[in-house]
Each structure stands twice: as C-alpha cells, then as structure tokens.
C-alpha cells in the first residue's frame with residue numbers, strides 16, 4: 230500500500246516513510262492511495278481469529294510487505310503482551326442491543342494504548358534498522374502522552390517530548406506521564422489548552438527544515454499508523470458481538486466518544502473496508518463542534534470548555550480533514566482551498582449532497598455535563614457497571630441516537646480510575662487498580678512553559694540536542 234496527502238502534493242510514498250512523516254509535508258494528512266476492501270468470504274474467515282492474528286491480517290494490507298512478516302508478528306505480539314485481558318479488547322453486554330467495547334486493558338488504562346504500544350515497537354524497530362535517532366513530539370489531552378511515553382521510555386535511539394495543558398488533565402493522567410523517571414522523556418506542562426498545544430506542534434511539523442533538523446516524529450492521530458491500528462477493534466468487536474447475537478452479517482452501529490476525530494475515523498475506514506456498519510454515532514461533550522458539523526454542515530470552532538471528559542476537550546479536530554477528503558470525493562484541490570478558507574475565515578461549510586452523505590453515515594449527540602454524570606449513575610445503579618465519563622458520553626449518545634431494534638457497540642475508551650474527579654461527583658467510591666494506586670507515591674518530573682512557540686522550541690531543542 231502506498232500513501233498520498235489529502236492536499237495532493239505528497240506521494241505516493243511507502244508505509245515506513247508515511248509512518249515517519251506523520252503530518253504530510255504539504256500540510257495535509259496522509260491517507261492510503263486506495264482503501265483495501267475485504268471480501269465477505271474473508272470477513273467470515275476472520276471471525277475466528279484471535280486479536281493478534283486479526284491485527285496481523287489487517288496490518289499486512291497496509292504495510293505491503295515492507296516489513297518482513299516475522300518481524301511484524303514479533304512487534305504485534307510484544308505490543309499486546311502488556312495488556313491485562315487475553316482478548317485485548319473484549320466486549321461486555323450492557324443491555325439488549327447495547328454492547329461496550331472495552332479498550333482500556335492496556336498499560337495506561339485508555340484506548341490510546343492499542344495503537345501506541347504498537348507504535349512504540351515500530352519506532353524502536355525502525356530506529357534500529359535504519360540506524361536513526363528518532364525524536365517523538367506530541368501534544369496530549371492526557372491519554373496519548375501517557376501511552377506514548379509508556380511505549381518508548383528507556384528505548385535506545387528514541388527521545389520523546391509531550392506537551393500537555395497545565396492543570397487541564399486529570400490527576401491520574403498527569404501522574405502517569407510525569408512519574409516516569411527515564412531520561413529520554415520530557416514532559417512540558419503548557420500554559421494554555423489542548424488546542425494551543427496541538428496548534429504549536431502542528432506548526433512545528435509544518436516547518437520542514439525544523440522538522441528534519443530535529444528528526445521529529447509524530448504520535449498524534451495525524452499519524453496514519455494510529456488510525457490503522459484502531460480499525461482492528463471495530464472488526465474484532467463486530468465478530469464477538471455476532472457470536473453473541475447469532476447474527477453474523479447484520480449491520481451494527483458504533484457509538485464513539487470523539488475529540489480529534491481519530492477513533493471514529495478508524496471506524497469510518499473499517500466501514501469502507503467492508504465491515505457491515507450502519508451508523509457511526511459521534512459522541513462529544515460540551516465541546517461539540519463536530520456534533521454541529523454533522524447536524525448543520527458547519528465546522529466552526531467555538532469557545533473552549535473544560536468538562537468532565539477532558540480527553541475530549543478539543544475544538545479543532547486534526548483528523549477531520551481525512552474525512553472531508555473522502556466525503557467530498559477525494560479531490561485534493563478542493564481540500565486545499567477549504568483548508569485555506571478555514572485558516573482565513575475560521576469555518577468550513579458543507580451542504581447539499583455532501584451533507585446528505587455525512588448524515589447518512591453519521592449521527593451525533595453532544596452530551597452535557599449533567600447528562601454525563603446522570604448516565605454514569607444510572608448505568609451503575611441498573612447494571613453495576615462503572616463507566617468512565619468518556620465512555621458515558623458514548624453510551625448516552627447511543628441511547629439517544631440508535632434506532633430501536635438495532636445493535637450498537639459503544640466504545641469504552643478509558644477505565645474509570647483515570648477520571649475519579651467525575652466519579653466522585655456521582656458519589657461512587659471506586660477501588661483503584663494497584664498500578665494506578667502506586668502512582669501517588671512516586672516523584673514527578675515536568676517542566677512548566679508558557680504557551681508560546683518560542684518558549685516551547687527552546688525547551689525541545691535543548692532536550693533533543695542534550
């Protein structure tokens with residue numbers, strides 16, 4: 230498989246080059262030249278595979294033999310060896326027609342582990358094979374940072390710097406990132422919000438001279454490998470639910486707590502690959518720019534709000550451009566002009582047939598704070614299950630948007646222990662897993678910086694060149 234940019238001025242390039250490039254050099258996002266389509270017969274064969282076997286099947290469609298099969302296999306098995314559940318991403322039946330896909334059994338208790346533990350292996354592999362130093366730079370609303378650091382801490386040839394918004398991540402998220410003692414890790418606690426962090430690093434990646442001089446690599450979902458890795462659990466959960474319902478080719482809905490449009494774009498890609506998906510239900514919190522896009526066709530960032538689900542506190546969704554590219558018929562000139570317009574006027578408007586297509590593929594619901602807490606309380610009371618606030622947004626959106634009688638798989642993106650701030654508000658006492666409890670006794674390492682590009686560049690250049 231080869232890769233091209235949504236803006237038309239990169240490509241075709243190979244898998245490893247696309248992985249290392251992250252953000253496309255023309256400022257766009259990399260997408261596969263052609264989406265691989267999986268036949269119904271192949272889907273039947275895949276039903277019986279283990280999670281790791283399925284990963285290998287799907288990745289092989291995208292890596293196109295650039296990585297020897299045995300090497301890929303080793304990385305895949307190593308990446309998922311640290312997960313606490315033998316199925317990696319098991320499904321849990323919440324009630325008739327509603328299944329939870331538990332994505333939080335990895336080392337940092339959120340779904341980011343699924344892609345990032347593999348990417349940690351892949352960066353280490355590429356660094357060794359190409360004898361190359363790799364400097365990872367990423368922005369996090371909390372979970373990406375912890376997971377990426379976990380994936381590469383102490384690895385030779387790799388340094389990682391993560392920007393998080395000061396005071397706007399949960400306590401456990403902060404501790405997971407900042408209690409790591411390895412010297413190849415730098416945490417920058419930035420004055421500002423996640424959008425500020427993301428904008429600054431996107432600008433640094435767009436500065437090709439700076440990017441190459443500092444050997445920058447991306448772990449945010451601007452990197453296509455993240456999306457690729459996240460398609461797997463859409464397939465896997467579909468097969469597990471089909472076994473439970475006894476209906477092996479019915480369409481299902483997926484409800485997805487959304488911030489950067491990365492995870493739900495992986496669902497869209499799985500659908501394009503041939504998975505029988507009915508609606509993709511997009512769940513947001515009060516930062517609901519994407520809900521408004523689905524309902525009205527207007528993509529326009531509003532005021533930033535701090536919510537109970539901080540990992541979704543995002544206004545500018547970096548993966549949105551990938552979806553625009555597809556829904557508008559894969560026309561790079563049009564994407565260039567829309568993105569230029571967005572820079573100048575601060576909005577993108579989609580109407581007519583294109584909006585019709587958006588609404589055929591997606592439903593959306595913006596979950597307000599109280600609704601999120603009420604959902605956690607209600608499901609805990611009725612089923613004994615404790616949802617984290619992000620997963621609760623997914624479930625609330627499913628309850629509101631799924632058609633009666635259709636089966637929905639709602640993505641549980643984090644373990645509730647990561648977000649005890651919200652759980653306490655519904656007066657539920659939870660017991661922390663030992664790995665999380667242990668964080669509270671460890672010393673923290675982080676550097677506070679102003680939210681300016683200058684201040685951040687100074688810190689990262691010093692760190693990467695030390």
Ligand SMILES: *Cc1c(COP(=O)(O)O)cnc(C)c1O
Nearest residue numbers: 372488489490491492540642643
């Ligand atoms: C990152 C994250 C999300 C949002 O995922 P996107 O790919 O940014 O849409 C939702 N829930 C949790 C717990 C997360 O960490």
